[in-house]
Each structure stands twice: as C-alpha cells, then as structure tokens.
Amino acid sequence: MVDVADKLGYxxxxxxxxxxxxxxxxxxxxNWDLELAISSFTSSDPHDNNDDGDASSSRSNDDHHNRDRFAELDDDDGTAFRPPGIAWRVITLPISIVSGSLGLVSGAIGLGFWAAGGVLSYSLGMLGFGGGRVGGSARLVPVSSAxxxxxxxxxxxxxxxxxxxxSKPEFVSEGFMDALQRSRSSFxxxxxYLHSPDHPDTPSFCDGTLCDQVFVAFLNENFVAWGGSIRSSEGFKMSNSLKASRFPFCAVVMPAANQRIxxxxxxxxxxTPEEMMAILQRVVEDSSPVLVTARVEAEERRTNLRLREEQDAAYRAAxxxxxxRERxxxxxxxxxxxxxxxAERKRKEEEEARExxxxxxxxxxxxxVRMRQEKALALGDEPEKGPDVTQVLVRFPNGERKGxxxxxxxxxxxxxxxxDSLGVLETEEYSLITNFPRTVYGRDKESMSLKDAGxxxxxxxxIEIN
Structure with a gap:
C-alpha cells in the first residue's frame, strides 16, 4: 500500500x-485516488478526432499547446525537454499500466524523448523480463498480468x-511498457492497435487492412506493434488514456518523461490499407530526423563506451x-x-673443510714427528761392533739405504x-723381508730377537708396502 507521502510525491x-x-x-x-487525480489533472488537454478533414488544424493547435506543456517537463538530469515538433500531445499513463507492466509499486520512470537523449531508467533483466541463463540452466521468469x-x-x-x-502484424507478446521499451531500444x-471484438467494423478492418500483405510488410519494417483488447485490463486502460471514441482504433506513440507518452x-x-500506409508513412517521415539522430547518438555512445572499454582493457593489460615484469x-x-x-655457503663450507x-x-x-722423536730416543745409542752386535742394512722403496x-x-x-724414526716412509703399513731366501718379518714376528730370527x-x- 502506497502511503500518503508517497502518493503526494508521485x-x-x-x-x-x-x-x-x-x-x-x-x-x-x-479521495486520494492517485490514478483518478492524475487523469483529472491531465484531461484538460484539448482532444480532436483525427479525421482527414481536420487533421492539419488539430495537429497545429495541439503542437502549440504541447510546446507550453513540454516547457514544464524536466529530464532526470535537470535539463528541459524540447518537443520534437511531431507530437500532438503528451499523455500521462495510469499508474496501473506502469506498475502492472513492470511490477513496480511507485516512483517515476524517466522515459525521455529520443530527441532529448533520454534513456529508460529501468532494465528488463533487473525487473525479471526476458530470457536468461543462470548456472547453465534456463531461468524461470514470472509473466506479469499485462x-x-x-x-x-x-x-x-x-x-x-x-x-x-x-502475413500478419508481428504484435509483441508483452505489456505496453515493455513494448514501449522495445521500440525505444530498436529506435x-x-x-x-486497440481491438474491440464486438465492433461491426473490426473483422473487416483486421482481415482487409491489418493483414494486408503490403501493409504488414511496411508495418513490421518500420514499427514495433502492440495490440490489446479493450476487454482486457490494460487494453481498456489504454483506450481511456488515448481517449479512444471510435473503433477500430490505432495510434502511433513514442516515449516521453515521467510515465508519459x-x-x-x-x-x-x-x-483501407492504402490510407493507413499513407498516414503511417507521413508519421515515419516526420519522425525520421528524431530517430536518426537518436540512433546516431546511441551509436556514438556505444562507440565511446567501446573505446573506453578498449582503453580500460589496454590499461589493464599494460x-x-x-x-x-615486476614480479x-x-x-x-x-x-x-x-x-x-x-654459493657463499658452499664457499664457506669448502673453506672450513680445507682448513x-x-x-x-x-x-x-x-x-x-713426535712419534719419530720418541722412537729415536727409545733406540738409545748405536752399539760398537762386537760378536753380539748385528749389522742391519735396510733398503727403502725409493732406493735409499739406511744401516x-x-x-x-x-x-x-x-x-x-x-x-719409523727415519721419517722416510709416509705410511706405517709395511713389512720387512729378505730375498734369499724370501722371508717376511711382519708385525707378527716383532717379539722375536734378531738372533732368533736368523x-x-x-x-x-x-721394505714392502702393504
């Protein structure tokens, strides 16, 4: 339920x-009926039926009136709207159409004229419309009543x-506001088309005009088509908003600001198909500068966005x-x-190992050296020659002889x-031998005397190195 403050602000x-x-x-x-109050406030605009005879004067009068009303409208960024010169009047849509189509409770949706560069402030994806895939599976999207x-x-x-x-018109299967968004997106x-099933002219108009092959090709090429039966809630409310007094009823609209078209x-x-094509062709020609300008501006925005994205990507890559490189x-x-x-550790280890x-x-x-000195001291003095003295001659592997x-x-x-005391040998692993006959006087015979050993x-x- 929208409270009093929200209704007043809206x-x-x-x-x-x-x-x-x-x-x-x-x-x-x-009685705080917001839709009725808005409808009453906006119903003061003069409305003339657009029969062929008075279409020109009606458009002139409405254009003059709408210039005054458009001067009061501000875009979301505070800049004043300027009429495109082709609109008869601005129509405020009922809240139920806006909220019913988009699932909103309250709040203004800035549609903006294409000529003023307005952009819809809502996203179908955010509001739950349109297809999508989440996690690789189809996302179920609720369908609004509209x-x-x-x-x-x-x-x-x-x-x-x-x-x-x-062939037949390609009516979009979505609410009016979503169709309006689709037309804006496709420029x-x-x-x-408001369909009155009980009107006597409806069957002939649908068969002879709306389904005419040439007219259908022109319509599908140049417009987004939306249809609604006046028996349905949204179709009935749109017939009231557009003040439809005769059927069959057709209209051409474009987005404006604050729930307006x-x-x-x-x-x-x-x-007839020819009359409809002549009327719609004139509208297409009148609105062509606005649409072309909007398309060019949108392309420039996309180009600028793409350039910014490329620059950002290049900056991120750099x-x-x-x-x-720093890593x-x-x-x-x-x-x-x-x-x-x-290397320093190995050098220190090698140096320590060498030391x-x-x-x-x-x-x-x-x-x-100590051992040689000790053994030399233990030998004592060399005895003089005598019968109990043995002369020993030792030949070393290097040819040196000691006696x-x-x-x-x-x-x-x-x-x-x-x-050992002589220090000639670098090892203590050796044996003493005689050649004729060959006898080995190893360490196992160290306790024998020279005389007993022969x-x-x-x-x-x-000396034989072991």
Missing part, C-alpha cells in the same frame, strides 16, 4: 506541480485472422604486463640472492721403530 513528479498544498487539495478532492493479456490477445488474433493470411515508433498519430474508424624482476632478484647465498683438512694433516704430521748396528738380542719391533750377525732387509 503526484508532484507526474504533474510537475511544486505546491504541496495544492497537490494535497487535488488528491483529497479525489504480458499474459498480451499473449492472450496475440493468440486470439492469430486464431481469428492469422490463419487466413500469409522505432510504437504502433498501438507522446501521441504522434491516431486513426479512428475503418481505413598494468598486468608491468606487474608481471619477474623480483623473482630474478630473489633467485640471484638465493644463488649468491648458496679442517689442513689442521688434521698438521696434527697428523705433528703426531708423526745401523743393534744388539743381537734386540727385538724385530726395534727395527720397525728405527725405520738375522745375526748381519742382515739385508727390503
């Missing part, structure tokens, strides 16, 4: 009256008249490329840092200590 938006007290008085006089009535009219017209003709005028032409009573640079820097750190090896080698060498005298009861172990009074030994 009435001011539709009528253009700024005095809230005056608007309140008008609404109170109509669309249901239109679908029923199209089916009835096809059933009664379409079967007998190869065409909206052809309105501009009436460009209306035809009442039966007409930004992404810069970001990719690559960072990754390269991080890789180099990792490689440098890894450790050198230290261990030095320690081993120091140990060997020394030992007591005959000296252990073979002492021979090993003597060789090396007294003299022996010549070779």
């Amino acid at each position: 009435f001011q938006a539709v009528t253009g009256l700024e005095d809230p007290d005056l608007c309140t008085q008008i609404l109170q006089a109509h 669309a249901g009535e239109s679908i029923e009219f199209v089916a009835s017209f096809d059933r009664d008249y379409g079967r007998n003709h190869s 065409k005028l909206l052809f309105v 501009a009436l460009l032409q209306q035809v009442e009573g039966p007409r 930004l992404e490329a810069d970001q990719a 690559q640079r960072h990754e390269e820097e991080e890789r180099l840092e990792r490689e440098t750190a890894e 450790r090896a050198e230290r261990e080698a030095a320690e081993r060498e120091a140990a060997r 020394r005298r030992f007591e005959s009861n000296t252990k073979i172990q002492t021979l090993y200590d003597y060789i 090396l007294h009074p003299q022996a010549s030994l070779f």
Whole structure:
C-alpha cells in the first residue's frame, strides 16, 4: 500500500506541480485516488478526432499547446525537454499500466524523448523480463498480468485472422511498457492497435487492412506493434488514456518523461490499407530526423563506451604486463640472492673443510714427528761392533739405504721403530723381508730377537708396502 507521502510525491513528479498544498487539495478532492487525480489533472488537454478533414488544424493547435506543456517537463538530469515538433500531445499513463507492466509499486520512470537523449531508467533483466541463463540452466521468469493479456490477445488474433493470411502484424507478446521499451531500444515508433471484438467494423478492418500483405510488410519494417483488447485490463486502460471514441482504433506513440507518452498519430474508424500506409508513412517521415539522430547518438555512445572499454582493457593489460615484469624482476632478484647465498655457503663450507683438512694433516704430521722423536730416543745409542752386535742394512722403496748396528738380542719391533724414526716412509703399513731366501718379518714376528730370527750377525732387509 502506497502511503500518503508517497502518493503526494508521485503526484508532484507526474504533474510537475511544486505546491504541496495544492497537490494535497487535488488528491483529497479525489479521495486520494492517485490514478483518478492524475487523469483529472491531465484531461484538460484539448482532444480532436483525427479525421482527414481536420487533421492539419488539430495537429497545429495541439503542437502549440504541447510546446507550453513540454516547457514544464524536466529530464532526470535537470535539463528541459524540447518537443520534437511531431507530437500532438503528451499523455500521462495510469499508474496501473506502469506498475502492472513492470511490477513496480511507485516512483517515476524517466522515459525521455529520443530527441532529448533520454534513456529508460529501468532494465528488463533487473525487473525479471526476458530470457536468461543462470548456472547453465534456463531461468524461470514470472509473466506479469499485462504480458499474459498480451499473449492472450496475440493468440486470439492469430486464431481469428492469422490463419487466413500469409502475413500478419508481428504484435509483441508483452505489456505496453515493455513494448514501449522495445521500440525505444530498436529506435522505432510504437504502433498501438486497440481491438474491440464486438465492433461491426473490426473483422473487416483486421482481415482487409491489418493483414494486408503490403501493409504488414511496411508495418513490421518500420514499427514495433502492440495490440490489446479493450476487454482486457490494460487494453481498456489504454483506450481511456488515448481517449479512444471510435473503433477500430490505432495510434502511433513514442516515449516521453515521467510515465508519459507522446501521441504522434491516431486513426479512428475503418481505413483501407492504402490510407493507413499513407498516414503511417507521413508519421515515419516526420519522425525520421528524431530517430536518426537518436540512433546516431546511441551509436556514438556505444562507440565511446567501446573505446573506453578498449582503453580500460589496454590499461589493464599494460598494468598486468608491468606487474608481471615486476614480479619477474623480483623473482630474478630473489633467485640471484638465493644463488649468491648458496654459493657463499658452499664457499664457506669448502673453506672450513680445507682448513679442517689442513689442521688434521698438521696434527697428523705433528703426531708423526713426535712419534719419530720418541722412537729415536727409545733406540738409545748405536752399539760398537762386537760378536753380539748385528749389522742391519735396510733398503727403502725409493732406493735409499739406511744401516745401523743393534744388539743381537734386540727385538724385530726395534727395527720397525728405527725405520719409523727415519721419517722416510709416509705410511706405517709395511713389512720387512729378505730375498734369499724370501722371508717376511711382519708385525707378527716383532717379539722375536734378531738372533732368533736368523738375522745375526748381519742382515739385508727390503721394505714392502702393504
């Protein structure tokens, strides 16, 4: 339920009256019936039937009157509308047609003249009209009561008249406001046909004129066609809004502002196809500059939008490329840092290993030196020649020879200590041998004396590296 404040605001938006007290008085006089108050306020416009004899004078008078009324209308952005010069009058649509067709509760919908660059402020997709796919499956769209009535009219017209003709008007199966939006989107005028099933001229007009092949081709090419039966709710309300007094009734309209339409032409009573085409052709010619200008402006807007989108896409691509290069640079820097750190770690490890090896080698060498010194001290002085003294000659693998005298009861172990103390060999893994006969005096014979080993009074030994 629309409250009093909403009704008052809506009435001011539709009528253009700024005095809230005056608007309140008008609404109170109509028992706060918003549709009745708006209809009463707008019904003061003069209305003349457009018979052939007085069409020219009627259009002239209405054009002059509408220029004054259009001067009071403002677009959504605050700029004044200018009449296209072809409208007879501006008609305020009943709230029930606007809300019934679009499922709205209240609020102004800025339609705007094409010539003024107006754009519908609603979207069929947002309001639940039109097809769509969500998640890969068909989206169920609720059908409004106005669309249901239109679908029923199209089916009835096809059933009664379409079967007998190869062509018929392509009436849209949707509510009036949606058809108006379709005409605006396609830059065409909206052809309105109000169908009176009980009128005696209706069958002949539908069969002879509306379904005439030449007329149908012209109509479908140049207009968006909408039809409604006056028995239906929306058709009846449109007949009241358009003040239809004779049938068959046809009209040509275009969008205006604040739930209004501009009436460009209306035809009442039966007409031949040739008469209808002559009338509609004149309307098309008169409105052509407006439609062409609107189409050019829309194309410019689409071109500008496409250019902006291309510029935005190019900017995003350049930004992404810069970001990719920056990431690559960072990754390269991080890789180099990792490689440098890894190389430094390996260098330190190698340096530490080398220092450790050198230290261990030095320690081993120091140990060997100490060992040689200790063994040399343990040998004592070389004895003088005598019957209990053995002369030993040792030949090293490098050809060097060393000799020394030992007591005959000296252990073979002492021979090993003597060789070790010389420091000629780099290893302690060796054996003493004699050639003739070959005898090995290994570490297992270290406890034998030279005399017991058969090396007294003299022996010549070779060193064999194990």
